[in-house]
Amino acid sequence: xxxxxxxxxxxxxxxxxxxxxxxxxxxxxxxxFLEMLDVVNWRLIEKGEEPIAFDSDxxxxxxxxxxxxxxxxxxxxxxxxxxxxxxxxxFKDGDTVFIEPWRSAAFPIVRDLVVDRSSxxxxxxxxxxxxxxxxxxxxxxxxLVPKPESxxxxxxxxxxxxxxxxxxxxxxxxALFTSAKIAHLALLPQGQxxxxxxxxxxxxxxxxxxxxxxxxxxxxxxxxxxxxxTRFISKxxxxxxxxxxxxxxxxxxxxxxx
Amino acid sequence: xxxxxxxxxxxxxxxxxxxxxxxKLVNPANKRxxxxxxxxxxxxxxxxxxxxxxxxxxxxxxxxxxxxRRAHSIAAQGGxxxxxxxxxxxxxxxxxxxxTVKGGDFRAREANxxxxxxxxxxxxxxxxxxxxxxxxxxxxYLDNRSFGGAQVSRxxxxxxxxxxxxxxxxxxxxxxxxxxxxxxxxPRREMLDLVIxxxxxxxxxxxxxxxxxxxxxxxxSVVLATGGYGNVFYLSTNAKNSNATAxxxxxxxxxxxxxxxxxxxxxxxxxxxxxxxxxxTLMSESLRNDGRIWVPxxxxxxxAPNEIPENERDFYLERRYPSFGNLVPRDVASRAAKQVCDExxxxxxxxxxxxxxxxxxxxxxxxxxxxxxxxxxxxxxERITGENPYKVPMRIFPAIHYTMGGLWVDxxxxxxxxxxxxLGEANFSDHGANRLGASALMQGLADGYFIVxxxxxxxxxxxxxxxxxxxxxxxxxxxxxxxxxxGKLLGIKGSRTVDSIHQELGKLLWDQCGMVRTASxxxxxxxxxxxxxxEFWRNAxxxxxxxxxxxxxxxxxxxxxxxxxxxxxxIDALQREESCGCHLRDEYQMPDGEARxxxxxxxxxxxxxYKGPDxxxxxxKEPLSFQYVPLTQRSYx
Numbered sequence: 086x087x088x089x090x091x092x093x094x095x096x097x098x099x100x101x102x103x104x105x106x107x108x109x110x111x112x113x114x115x116x117x118f119l120e121m122l123d124v125v126n127w128r129l130i131e132k133g134e135e136p137i138a139f140d141s142d143x144x145x146x147x148x149x150x151x152x153x154x155x156x157x158x159x160x161x162x163x164x165x166x167x168x169x170x171x172x173x174x175x176f177k178d179g180d181t182v183f184i185e186p187w188r189s190a191a192f193p194i195v196r197d198l199v200v201d202r203s204s205x206x207x208x209x210x211x212x213x214x215x216x217x218x219x220x221x222x223x224x225x226x227x228x229l230v231p232k233p234e235s236x237x238x239x240x241x242x243x244x245x246x247x248x249x250x251x252x253x254x255x256x257x258x259x260a261l262f263t264s265a266k267i268a269h270l271a272l273l274p275q276g277q278x279x280x281x282x283x284x285x286x287x288x289x290x291x292x293x294x295x296x297x298x299x300x301x302x303x304x305x306x307x308x309x310x311x312x313x314x315t316r317f318i319s320k321x322x323x324x325x326x327x328x329x330x331x332x333x334x335x336x337x338x339x340x341x342x343x
Numbered sequence: 344x345x346x347x348x349x350x351x352x353x354x355x356x357x358x359x360x361x362x363x364x365x366x367k368l369v370n371p372a373n374k375r376x377x378x379x380x381x382x383x384x385x386x387x388x389x390x391x392x393x394x395x396x397x398x399x400x401x402x403x404x405x406x407x408x409x410x411x412r413r414a415h416s417i418a419a420q421g422g423x424x425x426x427x428x429x430x431x432x433x434x435x436x437x438x439x440x441x442x443t444v445k446g447g448d449f450r451a452r453e454a455n456x457x458x459x460x461x462x463x464x465x466x467x468x469x470x471x472x473x474x475x476x477x478x479x480x481x482x483x484y485l486d487n488r489s490f491g492g493a494q495v496s497r498x499x500x501x502x503x504x505x506x507x508x509x510x511x512x513x514x515x516x517x518x519x520x521x522x523x524x525x526x527x528x529x530p531r532r533e534m535l536d537l538v539i540x541x542x543x544x545x546x547x548x549x550x551x552x553x554x555x556x557x558x559x560x561x562x563x564s565v566v567l568a569t570g571g572y573g574n575v576f577y578l579s580t581n582a583k584n585s586n587a588t589a590x591x592x593x594x595x596x597x598x599x600x601x602x603x604x605x606x607x608x609x610x611x612x613x614x615x616x617x618x619x620x621x622x623x624t625l626m627s628e629s630l631r632n633d634g635r636i637w638v639p640x641x642x643x644x645x646x647a648p649n650e651i652p653e654n655e656r657d658f659y660l661e662r663r664y665p666s667f668g669n670l671v672p673r674d675v676a677s678r679a680a681k682q683v684c685d686e687x688x689x690x691x692x693x694x695x696x697x698x699x700x701x702x703x704x705x706x707x708x709x710x711x712x713x714x715x716x717x718x719x720x721x722x723x724x725e726r727i728t729g730e731n732p733y734k735v736p737m738r739i740f741p742a743i744h745y746t747m748g749g750l751w752v753d754x755x756x757x758x759x760x761x762x763x764x765x766l767g768e769a770n771f772s773d774h775g776a777n778r779l780g781a782s783a784l785m786q787g788l789a790d791g792y793f794i795v796x797x798x799x800x801x802x803x804x805x806x807x808x809x810x811x812x813x814x815x816x817x818x819x820x821x822x823x824x825x826x827x828x829x830g831k832l833l834g835i836k837g838s839r840t841v842d843s844i845h846q847e848l849g850k851l852l853w854d855q856c857g858m859v860r861t862a863s864x865x866x867x868x869x870x871x872x873x874x875x876x877x878e879f880w881r882n883a884x885x886x887x888x889x890x891x892x893x894x895x896x897x898x899x900x901x902x903x904x905x906x907x908x909x910x911x912x913x914i915d916a917l918q919r920e921e922s923c924g925c926h927l928r929d930e931y932q933m934p935d936g937e938a939r940x941x942x943x944x945x946x947x948x949x950x951x952x953y954k955g956p957d958x959x960x961x962x963x964k965e966p967l968s969f970q971y972v973p974l975t976q977r978s979y980x
Contacts, residue, residue, distance in 0.1 A: 096891070097891070097892065113617060113619070114729075115616040115617060115729075116617070116619055117621070117727075119621065120619045120620070120621050121619075123619060123621055123842070124619050127840045127842060127843070129886075130840045130841075130884055130886055130895060131838065131839075131840060131884070133836075133884065133886060134886065135886050135887050135895070136886070136894065136895055138892055138894055140409060141583055142408060142413055142415070142582040142583055142584050143413075143415060143417065143418045143582040143583075144582070144583055144621060144622045144624075145418050145624055145625075145723070146723065146726075147417050147418050147504065147506075147507055148408075148413040148415070148417050148418065148582060149412070149413060149417075150408065150409070150413050163726075165722075166726060170723070170726045170727070172726065172727065172729070174729055195553055195892055196891070196892040199409075199892065201409065202409055202410060203409070203410065203530065205410065206410050206411070206412070206518060206521075206528070206530075209514070209515060209518045210518040210519070210521045210522040211522065212522075213515055213518065214473070214474075214515035214516060214518060214519045215472065215473050215474045215515075216519060217469070217472035217473050217516075218394075218397045219390075219393070219394040219397060219469060219516075219792045219793070219796065220465075220469075221472065222465070222468035222469045222471065222472035223468065223472070224468055225427070225467045225468045225470075225471040225485060226427075226429065226484050226485055228471055228472070229482070229483030229484065230476075230479055230483050231479075231481075231483050232479045232480065232481050232483065235476055235477075235478075235479045235483075236476075238474075238476045239476040239501060239502060239508075242476050242501075242508060242511065243502075243504065243507075245507075246410065246412055269474065269476065270474050273474050273476070275471070275472060275473070275474045276474055
């Protein structure tokens with residue numbers, strides 16, 4: 086197959102960017118999308134030109150490194166599929182493909198298709214954990230978790246942190262990412278003691294990073310390579326409301342104790 | 344160089360507890376006065392950084408990825424072993440120890456492996472407390488499954504994403520320490536050299552991958568948790584950027600490299616389709632629990648698999664190994680697949696593949712049960728191959744997956760360089776000549792959560808390292824070396840891509856230092872590697888500059904190191920004139936084709952000392968003795 090690629094090139098965060106056109110004359114159906122780009126890069130290097138920068142690592146759809154808009158859709162046309170797992174058999178000979186980086190104020194561009202997603206790490210650092218220091222744990226089977234809750238927690242925990250949700254959202258919201266972690270931990274008995282503070286702190290961190298608010302367009306769910314459900318955003322909103330009430334009660338109660 | 348393994352004495356059951364008591368402690372108030380550098384943020388690195396931060400040390404943690412959560416541990420699918428005996432099926436710490444020593448074909452230290460089996464219990468407790476969503480039964484109790492190389496069900500799992508969930512647990516613990524100011528995270532930094540002052544590891548020189556700046560970092564101790572070197576083969580199941588640079592640089596600074604030829608080939612990967620192939624994808628070997636492996640009985644049979652009647656199929660593992668069947672250890676399963684393909688029975692376009700068939704299991708358990716157990720693996724297979732494994736058998740072929748070899752460490756996980764600790768796949772310690780399934784996650788977390796936090800404290804308390812800052816002249820000297828090497832790479836300006844040279848190296852290693860090795864093949868490979876290396880330094884094209892985000896430069900540096908490491912692997916494979924575990928020397932086989940170990944001459948760890956460029960490395964032997972698991976020929980029949 087022969088394809089024409091319009092790829093976003095940008096030297097660094099400070100400089101401007103533009104689309105450049107590349108010819109990909111020898112695409113085969115069994116190639117992955119990233120392998121197709123590898124071959125384009127080999128040709129550029131052979132000509133002494135700088136290859137297109139893009140993040141990728143595991144190439145098995147689990148590390149969450151790869152991150153590109155393909156014809157305006159985060160991770161491209163296949164549902165539940167990260168770019169690295171997208172294969173060229175889903176394209177046709179003669180296709181024109183536009184490839185861009187994630188675009189969000191909270192994900193500054195590093196180069197070409199590479200963005201800085203450290204804002205996600207800071208959201209997790211604000212409370213996306215259970216504070217169980219090494220050595221404190223009781224015998225594993227002393228904590229029973231009903232299978233339905235455990236399975237649902239796993240559905241949420243499957244998030245790979247790629248940022249497609251943000252890139253797809255018209256508001257640039259990180260609600261799906263943040264809610265997946267909040268829901269995973271709030272569904273488990275181990276997560277209960279920190280439940281209230283966790284949601285308040287993580288939502289605050291999310292807002293501070295400059296992500297937009299969720300208005301339930303559900304574009305995130307449509308592109309998520311792990312098909313994380315927007316039910317978890319509802320769960321996050323529920324948790325947030327609950328936490329706000331609990332906090333208010335605590336503050337009232339606390340005031341009288343002195 | 345002297346190898347002092349610091350092995351504990353006395354009964355093996357008490358040896359770790361005894362050692363923990365002997366290890367010196369650092370007063371809680373003093374821990375905050377010490378800095379530790381952690382390179383790598385996978386299971387071993389993240390768990391160690393988090394645990395050391397919790398203890399009060401100041402940790403600087405480095406990873407080349409954009410986030411610590413992306414380390415390649417994330418891709419482990421199948422599970423993690425622990426001797427909980429929840430299934431009441433006869434498991435015990437001793438049995439996990441026994442299985443691991445035997446599975447490793449008697450080339451690991453008994454004391455290390457025993458400790459690993461003991462600590463496995465704590466790991467599961469720790470991970471559950473963190474909220475890792477392991478699979479559960481309807482009762483709410485933890486579920487287990489069986490795995491290759493074992494006859495008990497001791498593997499804990501989180502769907503087909505166990506590595507992801509364990510890593511996210513460790514990553515979250517790490518981020519908690521970041522939040523508390525005890526760990527500083529340095530993403531998109533690649534360690535390019537180790538700095539040694541007065542014989543002790545005192546820091547690293549790293550490249551800031553965004554700006555290209557060469558940066559120095561000093562500490563009281565350096566820990567490497569940088570994973571394995573499987574990508575030396577170009578095609579492997581490792582992540583695209585996994586590399587050996589950190590451990591290779593440490594080797595060249597004086598850390599012994601142990602058993603480099605012990606590289607594991609995983610039997611169940613998706614076969615190669617073309618020259619553009621960038622990596623291989625593993626299908627969890629838990630699939631072998633329910634899938635049956637076969638090839639047509641007739642050579643070159645081109646019929647579709649479903650058209651081949653049962654009596655014209657050769658279920659060769661079940662035939663040759665009736666008691667373990669499809670669950671034989673990885674090395675045995677891989678070699679058997681290669682053998683049937685070499686004989687012309689292979690399937691698929693290339694003839695390099697065998698069937699893994701779920702038809703019987705689907706009939707027995709129903710498609711829903713199979714989907715529940717392996718749904719995401721089946722989806723992944725279909726995404727990659729375009730074939731539906733519920734209807735057509737999968738095609739699989741072996742691929743490089745894990746490296747048992749790595750930097751030599753003593754029982755305390757310290758290398759031959761004082762103050763340099765090595766964890767997880769980066770060290771050589773616990774798997775001998777072959778790793779059992781679901782044991783890599785166990786070892787990474789054992790090292791990180793439960794071993795290095797104690798042993799590193801002992802080093803600090805004993806060695807009492809004085810303060811050394813990055814203003815020490817040694818940092819400037821190493822920085823200069825790093826810069827001049829980068830300059831050399833950028834100055835080659837040849838005509839070949841680094842990847843094409845890497846592919847050439849990988850193919851050579853796969854052929855000559857892969858599943859079957861011969862003296863003559865290894866000797867020819869050694870000659871050829873020198874030529875490829877020469878070609879690289881003469882004719883590679885590394886475009887761009889240092890002062891920018893430059894992935895071509897990153898890759899070139901890693902491949903330059905692979906070109907040296909490949910040589911050491913072949914040297915090591917050549918000296919080991921026996922077959923053991925993953926290492927099958929064609930000259931040393933039993934009459935039935937099984938590996939022939941030579942315990943009288945080769946029951947040792949081969950630790951190599953670097954002697955300078957173009958010098959032959961020096962071999963140091965650490966003898967292994969087996970008091971608890973009697974030396975026997977492995978048999979899975």
